[in-house]
Amino acid sequence: MNEILAVAGVVIKELYRRKDFYVLFILTVLICAIMGSVNIFNDNQIIRYLKELCLLLIWISSLVIAITTTARQIPAEREQRTLLPLLAKPLSRTRLILGKFFGCWIVCGLALICFYAFFGALAASREHQWPLLNYSQAAFLHWMALGAIIALALLGSLVFAAPSSNATICFAFVVAIMCLGRYLDLVALSLHEPSRSILYAIYFAIPHLEIPFELRNLIIHDWPLVGWTFLGLEALYLLAYTAFFLVAACLVFRRKAVN
């Protein structure tokens, strides 16, 4: 565990010494502050649109941070040749992968705390209320979804040679799931065999990230809390995908020659 935490510590240091997070955070704050300062159509419910926009920006920013940070971890170690002294230490490849994963996941968690704190302040400035439990549920599942996405990007970084191609593919994959994932079964119904079975198989195989994404409606429309059992099961579902991608990444990395 000590080695995993040491590797994760370096990832965290890298993130807070780079400018990626600060740029995205300031951009989100600026857009939301500008949007919040104008009262379009004198609509009293305009805060809902503002909250929706802010949460969308938070999701986009967190995806950018998670995918770009993770996609460059192993390729950068290879390119700079720091992978060599690292693996020459008594550090197994599995622990290196786990260290990188936890580093990226913790960083995303810290970034989410900042983003949701800003969101809470923005919403409270208009609505004068702090539905903390709703925020906690949405942020928690958001973080769990990022875990699966980070593990996927880590696996991609071992399969694709260039970090940019990996990041693009991961981003397209995740956005496609969020936008279209829930409709695949409906599309499958209208198809003939074998396309129907293939699409059904894809529907059941992909991680349904649209559920945590849609949970943001809890705080946009002030819906009641979701059940804690559902929340726990959804977290377990996302953790299972995270574990699957991590195991695949470890197996791929173990077979790769480092030279």
Place this chain on the structure above:
Amino acid sequence: MIKNVMSPILDIQNLRVEFPTRDGKSPIKVVVRNLTLSVNAGEVFGFLGPNGAGKTTTMNVMLGFVNATAGDILLFGTSVRLPIARQRIGYLPEMTYYYKFLTAEELLRFYARLFRIPRAEAARRIDWALKLVDLEDARRRLIKTYSKGMQQRVGLAQALINNPDLLILDEPTSGLDPLGRMKVRQIIQRLKDDGKTVFFASHELGEVETVCDRVAILHEGELRAEGRVKDLVAQHQCNLEQVFLRVIGCQN
């Protein structure tokens, strides 16, 4: 003490490494052929050969980066296939650019954690290693501000953080100016005086002749010569560079 000096720290046994070729002309390329050699405790051992001779591949197997096709390498009697075999070694790869966003002190602390060195002991070793490589004044500067020579020296410091019994150096003076080379040479000399075992690959034959006790010359994956530097020089009645050229067939 005598027993320690005589026992092999590094034992390469009938090592054979094959890689699949990409040109499709032949199915495999043999990079190392039945290499057998050993290095004893306290020796400075030079591993020589022209580019493509198989030196780096042998080192890669030694460090567990590449699997051997046949044969094995034992470090302190343990197969290199097990990560624990690397507990007592230090490794300096050729031309590495360490994490730019860390300071030298943070980098060494990170590597010390990988060896599970207690915090107080790690602090003591960091002080010692930075003093040895003459980087005390720059210890809190980000590595991205370092010159090439300083980067190579921080690399040497990381290789020494676990106080290794065997130091593996791949072209430690590559790309350094004469002053940088002299500093690295002095460090190797000091390590030798401290009784450390050093195994290094280099093209700087003058340097090898100065610091090495024994050398092995590899060519096209085969061991062509092995022995004490003094003996090889006396046998061929010329300096090590000429011995090297003769052995690889470039000079009569």
